[in-house]
Amino acid sequence: MNIKQRHSVAVIGAGPAGLFAAQTLAQAGCHVEVFDQKPTPARKFLMAGRGGLNITHSENYQTFITRYSAAQNNLKAALDDFTPSDMRAWCQSHDEETFVGSSGRVFPKSMKASPLLRKWLSALDELGVVFHVRHRWDGWDKDGHLVFTSGESQKTQARDAVLLCLGGASWPSLGSDGAWRNVLTSKNIDVKNFEPSNCGFEIKWSDYFRTKFAGEPLKAISLSIGNSKVMGEMMITDKGIEGGAVYALSSTIRRTINQNNIAHLLIDLRPNMSMDEIQAKLSLPRARHSFSTWLQKSLKLSPLAIALLREENKDVSSASVQDLARLIKSVPLTVLAPFSIDRAISSAGGISLSEIDENYMLKNLSGVFAAGEMLDWEAPTGGYLLQGCFATGKAAAKGILRWLQP
Ligand SMILES: Cc1cc2nc3c(=O)[nH]c(=O)nc-3n(C[C@H](O)[C@H](O)[C@H](O)COP(=O)(O)OP(=O)(O)OC[C@H]3O[C@@H](n4cnc5c(N)ncnc54)[C@H](O)[C@@H]3O)c2cc1C
Numbered sequence: 001m002n003i004k005q006r007h008s009v010a011v012i013g014a015g016p017a018g019l020f021a022a023q024t025l026a027q028a029g030c031h032v033e034v035f036d037q038k039p040t041p042a043r044k045f046l047m048a049g050r051g052g053l054n055i056t057h058s059e060n061y062q063t064f065i066t067r068y069s070a071a072q073n074n075l076k077a078a079l080d081d082f083t084p085s086d087m088r089a090w091c092q093s094h095d096e097e098t099f100v101g102s103s104g105r106v107f108p109k110s111m112k113a114s115p116l117l118r119k120w121l122s123a124l125d126e127l128g129v130v131f132h133v134r135h136r137w138d139g140w141d142k143d144g145h146l147v148f149t150s151g152e153s154q155k156t157q158a159r160d161a162v163l164l165c166l167g168g169a170s171w172p173s174l175g176s177d178g179a180w181r182n183v184l185t186s187k188n189i190d191v192k193n194f195e196p197s198n199c200g201f202e203i204k205w206s207d208y209f210r211t212k213f214a215g216e217p218l219k220a221i222s223l224s225i226g227n228s229k230v231m232g233e234m235m236i237t238d239k240g241i242e243g244g245a246v247y248a249l250s251s252t253i254r255r256t257i258n259q260n261n262i263a264h265l266l267i268d269l270r271p272n273m274s275m276d277e278i279q280a281k282l283s284l285p286r287a288r289h290s291f292s293t294w295l296q297k298s299l300k301l302s303p304l305a306i307a308l309l310r311e312e313n314k315d316v317s318s319a320s321v322q323d324l325a326r327l328i329k330s331v332p333l334t335v336l337a338p339f340s341i342d343r344a345i346s347s348a349g350g351i352s353l354s355e356i357d358e359n360y361m362l363k364n365l366s367g368v369f370a371a372g373e374m375l376d377w378e379a380p381t382g383g384y385l386l387q388g389c390f391a392t393g394k395a396a397a398k399g400i401l402r403w404l405q406p
Contacts, residue, residue: 006029007031008030011034015389016386022129024398025397036135044176047171057383138183161400169347173342194350202336216236218308234267254338257335257336262334282324353377
């Protein structure tokens with residue numbers, strides 16, 4: 001799409017959604033200025049790189065799309081127009097080859113965000129995108145001009161269109177502090193409360209268990225709540241649990257706690273064995289082994305897994321084979337609250353999707369568009385978050401171009 005007149009667009013928020021939108025707009029001929037309150041762009045993207053930068057997922061697209069809480073709304077069209085294959089091609093176009101990990105997750109070969117970001121910023125520079133860092137956006141003045149706080153001075157700017165890509169409210173130290181919520185709610189825009197997503201949860205461990213096992217992973221388990229079940233790994237922390245399997249269920253766990261003040265999870269410590277198989281193993285002669293050695297030898301349960309059984313039932317060592325097998329297949333965990341949003345990988349909540357039109361423009365604020373995690377959608381870890389941010393960034397940029405066309 002090319003527009004004859006050179007329109008000026010302000011993109012506020014230099015995370016992946018904002019940068020990808022800026023690239024799309026600049027490629028179409030717009031004059032693009034990017035503002036961010038932090039001294040450097042894309043700090044959360046760089047943080048994501050510490051975990052290898054899981055940029056997207058390789059699973060079948062029909063399954064992929066079901067991972068998004070809002071796939072039935074505008075988000076689906078955005079993802080259809082920027083698919084995981086497009087993401088991989090985009091990385092390749094910035095000299096970053098990608099590979100599919102054993103779980104189907106896609107990573108850049110460097111397993112880092114910094115080389116990709118360097119090349120991305122240099123591509124934006126070549127396109128003439130101008131950056132204004134240390135510029136906090138505070139809203140609009142009485143004439144409808146943007147207001148920024150930069151050092152001591154307040155500046156107002158006028159643009160043909162404004163794209164907000166201010167992120168959610170997790171890891172506020174990286175820039176996305178959610179403070180923009182007050183600005184938009186004061187304009188009567190429905191912004192759902194932020195809640196932690198892809199986060200850990202509090203459990204009241206005994207002192208013994210916490211001291212001995214905090215920091216240890218419980219591998220190859222299945223974790224379930226109600227009808228939702230995932231295979232994976234979880235980490236014991238001094239305050240509770242976190243890790244892949246927990247994140248994958250985090251929205252269901254959070255909703256259950258919101259409703260009931262508590263949530264009950266079940267851990268299957270041997271998901272690849274049936275009850276009968278476990279009972280058969282436990283029915284073999286125990287020799288003179290202690291309870292722990294017997295479980296380690298017969299079922300290869302780790303000391304952590306065995307301590308978890310004891311945490312649930314102090315008298316487990318005298319339980320019948322049948323009761324023990326049942327407990328191994330479904331260790332109950334009582335979860336009290338999500339960990340703080342300050343350390344959550346993402347946040348739920350944000351601008352209600354009913355507030356934006358098919359161009360990603362706020363229905364009540366003509367010329368103001370929004371994309372990325374600041375919109376009210378959720379997805380698990382696995383590359384879905386970045387894919388969603390890129391896709392909505394592109395969709396909003398294309399929406400701006402359509403809206404600007406005479
Ligand atoms: C530890 C961690 C690991 C992660 N790992 C992965 C992963 O492997 N794969 C994955 O898909 N996702 C991952 N994520 C999530 C992913 O990084 C985010 O979903 C994504 O960065 C959101 O992009 P965004 O552009 O919407 O917002 P952000 O990246 O949050 O960017 C928003 C920008 O807006 C700026 N801003 C906010 N308010 C203002 C204001 N008032 N004025 C000016 N500027 C403002 C901020 O400074 C920030 O730069 C991870 C997140 C964390 C915290």
